[in-house]
Amino acid sequence: MKQDAKARGGRPWSFDRDAAIDTAMLLFWRHGYEGVSIGDLTKAIGIAPPSLYAAFGSKADLYRRAVERYEETRGRLDLAAIRSAPSLPEAVRVLLTGAVAAVTERRDERGCMISSGLVACHPDHADLARDAAARREALRGRIVQALSPHAQGERLEKLARHLAALMQGLSIQARDGVAPSELSDIVEEVVAGIAARLPGG
Structure with missing residues (x-):
């Protein structure tokens, strides 16, 4: 070696x-x-x-x-692609499509190591659980940063919280063996809902 x-x-x-x-x-x-x-x-x-x-x-x-x-290797957001998307719905599609790809890419390691890691654990490992929670909150912060060209203020904060929770759900669904195509259907429903709430949607 x-x-x-x-x-x-x-x-x-x-x-x-x-x-x-x-x-x-x-x-x-x-x-x-x-x-x-x-x-x-x-x-x-x-x-x-x-x-x-x-x-x-x-x-x-x-x-x-x-x-x-x-x-460093699996959990990065494509900030440039999200920020350069032509609209908020498209930015959300890029974000969530990337999330689905990340949690289904490997056959044996499904889900997100951070989103679904140490949600429940022995009290002896509480410090690791707090670290995982902090990393999940940091991810929400990166979502805010990524979507900031497309939304602002309280709306952006609420949307980022909603999307972070959705990404955790996608991670758990992936661990349960849900097919990527079914997860992609969820993404499209979310994108359609956001588009419908926009002015003129």
Whole structure:
């Protein structure tokens, strides 16, 4: 395996830490935080538990790194495409179509790791749940930013909250195995509803 960063004391790691984070991301995305054990992680990554703890500190710390990797590689909004859409309904279509693609792209990792992650958990993991909630709120903020050329003020804030909730619902529906075409039908209903409420709609 590739030797990546160095361990404490200057010795190189005997495994690729980036690949390990990617592997952990897929496991946590597929099974949730509480559904993945240290044994599952070490087996999938191909290292012993002491190496995992030395590299990442704890399972919770590795989970945080995995969530960050998800946001960097899977959880981004196409802000430019949304902002440059010709109308509010079209901007919402771009946003939600991208969301459907993201939550159905992989066969074994359905849904959004952040939208449906740690909604309920053991009290020992409350800090991770708070972090997940903060990330969901940050997503709502990015929706506001993306739609700001098309709506303003209280209307924009309410619409962003509505769409964030809808995206969470799409994530759960995807985890339940609902087909992308059915999720796309939901998107079109939402877009039609927004268009109908516009002046002249």
